[in-house]
Amino acid sequence: MPNTEHLRRSRFRASFADPDRLLFAVKHLRAAGHTVLDTYSPFPVHGMDEALGVRPSRLPRACLAFAALGLTLAFGFQIWSSAVDYPLRMGGKPLIALPAFIPVAFELTVLLAGLGVVASFFAVARMWPRLHVSDLHPGANDDRFILAAELAMDTQFSAVAADLDALGAVEMSLLVEDRLVKGASFWDRPAGAGALILACLPAFLLVASVPLFNRDFQKRNLAWDGGMGAPVSAQAFDASAVLRGGLVLQAPPPGTLSRSGAAPLAFAPGKTEAERAGRELINPYQPTQARFNRGKAMFERVCATCHGREGDNNGSVVVNRGAFAPTVLVSPLVRDMPDGRLFHIATYGGPMKMKGYGDLLSREDRWLVVLYIRELQKAAARPTSAPAVTPLPGGVQP
Amino acid sequence: MAHDADVLTGAALSGNPEQYGHNLPLIDGNKSYSQVTAEVFAPTERRPPALWWIAIAITFSMLSLGAWAVFQTLTRGIGTWGLNRTVGWAFDITNFVFWVGIGHAGTLISAILFLFRQRWRTSINRAAEAMTLFAVMCAGTFPIIHMGRPWLAFWATPYPNSRGPLWVNFKSPLLWDVMAISTYFIISLTFWYIGLIPDLATQRDRAKTKLKRTVLSIFSLGWNGSNRTWSRYETVYMLLAGLSTPLVVSVHTIVSMDFATSVIPGWHATIFPPYFVAGAVFSGFAMVLTLMIIARKVMNLEEYITTRHLEAMTKVVLATGMIVGLAYATEFFTAWYSGNPYERYVFLNRALGPFAWAYWMMVGCNVLSPQFFWFRKVRTTPWMIFILSIFVNIGMWFERFVIIVTSLHRDYLPSSWAMYRPTFIEVAIFIGSFGLFFTLFLIFTRVLPMIAASEVKGVLKNAEH
Numbered sequence: 013m014p015n016t017e018h019l020r021r022s023r024f025r026a027s028f029a030d031p032d033r034l035l036f037a038v039k040h041l042r043a044a045g046h047t048v049l050d051t052y053s054p055f056p057v058h059g060m061d062e063a064l065g066v067r068p069s070r071l072p073r074a075c076l077a078f079a080a081l082g083l084t085l086a087f088g089f090q091i092w093s094s095a096v097d098y099p100l101r102m103g104g105k106p107l108i109a110l111p112a113f114i115p116v117a118f119e120l121t122v123l124l125a126g127l128g129v130v131a132s133f134f135a136v137a138r139m140w141p142r143l144h145v146s147d148l149h150p151g152a153n154d155d156r157f158i159l160a161a162e163l164a165m166d167t168q169f170s171a172v173a174a175d176l177d178a179l180g181a182v183e184m185s186l187l188v189e190d191r192l193v194k195g196a197s198f199w200d201r202p203a204g205a206g207a208l209i210l211a212c213l214p215a216f217l218l219v220a221s222v223p224l225f226n227r228d229f230q231k232r233n234l235a236w237d238g239g240m241g242a243p244v245s246a247q248a249f250d251a252s253a254v255l256r257g258g259l260v261l262q263a264p265p266p267g268t269l270s271r272s273g274a275a276p277l278a279f280a281p282g283k284t285e286a287e288r289a290g291r292e293l294i295n296p297y298q299p300t301q302a303r304f305n306r307g308k309a310m311f312e313r314v315c316a317t318c319h320g321r322e323g324d325n326n327g328s329v330v331v332n333r334g335a336f337a338p339t340v341l342v343s344p345l346v347r348d349m350p351d352g353r354l355f356h357i358a359t360y361g362g363p364m365k366m367k368g369y370g371d372l373l374s375r376e377d378r379w380l381v382v383l384y385i386r387e388l389q390k391a392a393a394r395p396t397s398a399p400a401v402t403p404l405p406g407g408v409q410p
Numbered sequence: 411m412a413h414d415a416d417v418l419t420g421a422a423l424s425g426n427p428e429q430y431g432h433n434l435p436l437i438d439g440n441k442s443y444s445q446v447t448a449e450v451f452a453p454t455e456r457r458p459p460a461l462w463w464i465a466i467a468i469t470f471s472m473l474s475l476g477a478w479a480v481f482q483t484l485t486r487g488i489g490t491w492g493l494n495r496t497v498g499w500a501f502d503i504t505n506f507v508f509w510v511g512i513g514h515a516g517t518l519i520s521a522i523l524f525l526f527r528q529r530w531r532t533s534i535n536r537a538a539e540a541m542t543l544f545a546v547m548c549a550g551t552f553p554i555i556h557m558g559r560p561w562l563a564f565w566a567t568p569y570p571n572s573r574g575p576l577w578v579n580f581k582s583p584l585l586w587d588v589m590a591i592s593t594y595f596i597i598s599l600t601f602w603y604i605g606l607i608p609d610l611a612t613q614r615d616r617a618k619t620k621l622k623r624t625v626l627s628i629f630s631l632g633w634n635g636s637n638r639t640w641s642r643y644e645t646v647y648m649l650l651a652g653l654s655t656p657l658v659v660s661v662h663t664i665v666s667m668d669f670a671t672s673v674i675p676g677w678h679a680t681i682f683p684p685y686f687v688a689g690a691v692f693s694g695f696a697m698v699l700t701l702m703i704i705a706r707k708v709m710n711l712e713e714y715i716t717t718r719h720l721e722a723m724t725k726v727v728l729a730t731g732m733i734v735g736l737a738y739a740t741e742f743f744t745a746w747y748s749g750n751p752y753e754r755y756v757f758l759n760r761a762l763g764p765f766a767w768a769y770w771m772m773v774g775c776n777v778l779s780p781q782f783f784w785f786r787k788v789r790t791t792p793w794m795i796f797i798l799s800i801f802v803n804i805g806m807w808f809e810r811f812v813i814i815v816t817s818l819h820r821d822y823l824p825s826s827w828a829m830y831r832p833t834f835i836e837v838a839i840f841i842g843s844f845g846l847f848f849t850l851f852l853i854f855t856r857v858l859p860m861i862a863a864s865e866v867k868g869v870l871k872n873a874e875h
Contacts, residue, residue, distance in 0.1 A: 029443075050636050050637055051636075051637040052634060052636055052637070053635055053637065054443060054447075054612070054635060054864055054867055055608070055640075055864045055865065055868040056637070056640040056641070056643070056644050056868065057637070057640075060640075061637070061641050064637060066637070066638060066641055068641075068645070069641060069642045069645040071642060071645045072645065072649060075649045075653075089568070090580045093568065093577035094577065094579075094580050097575070098574050098575065098576055098577050100579075102579055102582075103581065105581055109581050112580065112581040113581075115586040115589070115660070115664050115667070116580055116585070116586055116589045118660055119586075119589040119593040119657075120593070122593060122597060122654075122656070122657045125649075125653055126596075126600055126649075126650055126653045126654075127597075127600065129646055129650070130600055130604060130646060133642055133643070133645075133646040134631065136642060137638070137639045137642050137643070138632070139607075139631035139632055139639070140631055141627065141629070141631060141632075142627065142631070142632040143624060143627045145627070145632045145633070145634050146632070146634065147634050147636065148615075148634045149634075149635075150615065152634060152635035153611045153612040153615050153633070153634075153635050153864075154443065154444055154447045154612060154615065155442065155444040155447060155867075158635075222570055254486065254487070254489055
């Protein structure tokens with residue numbers, strides 16, 4: 013019976029214009045045996061917790077617990093990812109470099125502690141988005157200081173009203189409908205903070221275990237985009253809006269030397285230089301079967317289109333098209349030219365018709381082509397009954 | 411002279427107190443609680459004045475220019491910037507450090523001054539925290555743009571991926587930076603929001619339209635001013651202040667480690683963390699002063715943000731300015747004392763080399779200009795403070811420019827020395843960041859209460875509590 017008695021006690025509220033009057037009224041009402049349920053004010057009234065008998069909040073413990081969780085997770089994850097899951101030595105540092113892990117550990121500690129204590133606060137104080145606010149006095153967020161209380165046993169409201177009036181209440185009323193009372197929250201019980209952490213723990217464990225379960229070494233995981241596998245790189249022959257000339261491929265600056273080729277030739281284009289080359293250059297390659305084959309292949313790939321396979325303009329494309337007649341390679345004119353001059357012409361082109369092939373054929377290939385032309389000339393000088401090209405020309409070691 | 415205890419409690423001296431400094435009331439005009447409510451929320455409840463529209467037109471144009479420049483950067487590549495192989499960090503990281511530094515004042519005012527019971531913070535903390543958030547947003551854009559492929563910015567976070575998983579390098583200061591800046595932003599946002607909740611409830615109660623009321627109801631989380639909630643609220647606020655205090659120090663410390671952990675002469679210095687933190691507080695307070703002097707004038711809040719507030723902030727600027735000046739001198743001493751020819755050269759090059767103009771601009775703005783704050787007349791005259799705060803802002807930008815560019819442009823190998831010159835695109839992005847900052851701030855002043863009404867009400871009668 014005494015347990016249910018208090019439920020029937022009437023409740024009332026009174027509002028004040030000043031926090032000090034409210035504080036005094038709360039102390040007075042409590043001393044007079046009334047139960048002050050809560051007060052409502054636009055800013056925290058200092059000393060009200062003591063006056064109301066509200067115990068200090070236990071939220072600091074939740075904060076500490078979240079901080080510890082953050083610290084543990086941060087150090088644990090950094091050690092696991094840097095030393096266990098993907099051990100990669102960087103900068104000569106040990107895999108478990110604790111000093112280097114401190115900044116991130118600190119940040120995560122603060123982050124989890126801050127977000128955790130705010131989440132706990134919202135849960136404990138039952139704060140969440142709601143369109144209808146209970147227990148809302150119109151002046152509570154403006155300039156009124158309100159108390160809600162239960163009458164003491166055997167007391168009439170009229171007696172209290174006179175008291176409140178003397179205490180400076182601006183407004184007071186007996187509450188018909190009880191909306192100001194809240195039962196003790198689940199979170200207000202001693203186990204509240206611990207239960208909250210326990211409630212959050214599965215979520216944290218789940219997040220922490222994602223990397224453990226999300227591993228499949230057999231197949232490539234889902235990539236979020238092309239990433240490194242599909243770089244946005246310029247192709248050599250693409251147009252470019254940025255580079256000079258509108259092309260990705262840029263001409264090397266004048267005087268550029270090839271890193272892989274031989275040193276540059278000491279001869280310029282032109283007929284006089286060609287004659288000088290004839291005097292000064294000798295073919296550095298002695299004929300062998302391999303060089304013969306290479307020279308033949310190069311000649312037939314590059315030279316034969318115009319000069320004919322035998323060097324006699326037979327089958328020449330330009331002759332067939334009626335353009336012009338290339339110089340006949342097996343003619344006495346060419347036969348009498350020195351090797352160096354043929355090499356110069358192969359490199360820079362002839363005085364009239366031929367283009368240079370220094371850009372298409374390597375230096376060695378050009379010398380081998382010269383060797384092959386000499387073999388063609390030898391073959392052409394023989395009687396027509398002889399085979400056009402001897403399989404093993406003179407000077408070739410069997 | 412006042413006693414220390416009066417500084418802490420804000421109490422007036424008995425007898426005949428000098429009407430100066432902390433003996434002045436925190437809020438002028440002998441206001442009632444409802445008057446505070448009406449005046450603080452008035453800007454959010456009326457149409458913006460013409461001046462506001464002009465201001466936002468200008469700042470939004472700046473923002474658009476920056477957006478265009480970012481678009482150019484992203485579509486044409488980082489080649490649109492003036493960086494070269496020697497100076498690989500310049501305008502972008504300068505701007506990043508500049509904005510992060512500015513972002514320090516808000517949390518410092520909210521957290522550290524709260525813990526020190528500096529009650530004058532109540533008038534400015536809301537706006538300063540908002541400024542922090544906007545400054546950190548501006549700061550964050552720069553490293554992300556500099557990535558060249560900002561849509562891959564999430565690679566900087568440790569997430570399970572298809573590359574191993576190849577985790578981020580937790581030993582890299584750049585990663586610490588990612589963690590520090592993002593944590594700082596999240597915690598600052600949380601702190602700011604927690605501080606806003608009571609005022610959002612007041613705004614909700616005053617809302618005239620249904621839409622406004624609904625939105626504010628969602629964000630005010632059913633706040634009804636209950637003492638039990640207030641009690642927990644104050645606990646949480648105190649805890650967040652306690653957490654933010656080391657956080658605010660850690661952020662610029664870690665930013666400085668981006669430089670200090672490298673071996674570049676001029677960067678590789680143990681003085682960097684405290685030097686950067688002091689510089690951040692210095693620049694942050696200067697920016698708060700710049701903004702507040704404009705805002706109090708434009709929004710008629712002179713009775714809330716009084717010269718007492720301005721004066722307290724100028725003292726912080728003076729103190730941190732001298733710390734920064736000492737750091738400049740210490741750097742030179744350390745370079746000489748190290749006996750390292752590269753180190754010595756970098757500092758001689760700073761003061762006498764091709765970027766000497768930037769160096770002396772920095773010294774003039776950061777070391778000399780705050781010295782005017784020794785005079786009470788300067789400390790209490792808003793237009794003088796405004797001019798000096800602009801100088802400090804310029805000087806602190808040049809400090810970062812000097813540290814970054816002069817150290818990089820001539821390092822060990824003379825054959826790789828180079829000069830740096832920003833392109834129009836880079837300057838446009840910098841202008842755009844100011845556009846973003848001021849646009850957000852202008853919107854903030856019309857949408858949310860710029861002054862923490864619930865906190866100001868608490869200090870209206872400061873002698874009694």
